[in-house]
Amino acid sequence: MSGISTRMVVHALVQEDGSVAGGELYEVAALIGMTDQQVRLCVKRLVTEGRFTVEGRGRGAVLRLAGPEPGAGLPLIPEGEFVRHAYRQDRGLEPWDGLWHAFAFAVPESARAARDSLRDALTGLGAAPVQGGLYVTPNEIGPYVRAHAAELDLPEALTCLSTRDLAVGGTCEPRALAERLWPLPEIAARYGELAALAEQPAPPGRPAGLAHAVALAAAFSAAMLPDPLLPPELLPQPWPGTTARAAASEAWARLAEAAPAPGPRLFRLYGEALA
Structure with a gap:
């Protein structure tokens, strides 16, 4: 699974009490394609940076968040306001005023x-x-x-x-301007990857399900963070972002429902962002 860092996996597995079980971390990381050495080095860096403390060693260790908001700014969950605006656009609730x-x-x-x-x-x-x-x-x-x-x-x-009067190099038609100024094919391709992953059934078992959730979160962020969220009036229709976001929302709801308790706080945070 490309685009997923070991650091992202650690933060994705933080429970509501701020802990990460070492055994689960190693299992999920292995399913994503990471080695035990990568996990050990990442844990060491996070402890050195003061983001986590650790009790025990290896798979028997327990990591704990060392502060109220360690990892803030990690590209794991886009800003809730940004996500909600995207879904409002998808529902036709944010029409463009032409400005x-x-x-x-x-x-x-x-x-x-x-x-x-x-x-x-x-x-x-x-x-x-x-x-x-x-x-x-x-x-x-x-x-x-x-x-x-x-x-x-x-x-x-x-x-x-x-x-309302914008011309760039002789281009003035709004959709043509959008095509000229933003890399719409690249943005659409990222959403295509997100939709393909979201439409896959979640594998059975807690470690496999968590690995799938981490991959879905990473794909969602990879598609959303570079997206300028242009109004639908400026985008090709149907726009892949609309389809992919709908598929991601449904996939996340399925994952959250199937996740055994206690689940990582990632499920709650995404539930709030997509609400």
Whole structure:
């Protein structure tokens, strides 16, 4: 199973009480294609970083979260607000108002780190680069961008505007602009992989079922995190993202229902995100 790190497996198996059973960790990791050595090295790194403590050794060990939110920011579960917006789009509850939102900034080389952070925030929110320092999106992300610029002490460097009249290199038709500015075939391909995995029946047995759940979570994140969540009006129809998200929601419900108690907190977190 590609795209799954050992660190991701550890965090995926954290129980509600913050513990990870060593035996289960080694079993699930092996089913995903990882060696015992990979697991040992990962556990050692997580303990060194202060994210986990460990009692015992090897398969008899028990890992415990060392703080309230270790692993925060791990690409295992996309932001709940982001996921809910996607499903609202799928239900036709977020129609596009026809506005393009543009953001431009000019930050000197002396503030390069802040400039890079602002750029990463824009692309992380789904905005596409048009040319140096200019980004555009059909989604109203202005409040998030302005807040991030303020945190970086760059509010004066940011320019925001909205328009219905956007042309890039002679392209002005909205769907043609979307095809030009975002890698839609690549995004669709990731959703195709997610749909194929979601439609597979979960294998029997707790370790195999957990390995399948980890793979599903990884595929969901791999498809969702790079997705700019363009409005349906700008996407080819039928859009693979809509189909894949529906299949993932159904698959996750089946997995959660079949998971023996106590199950990893991953099931609760995904249940909340997909609610």
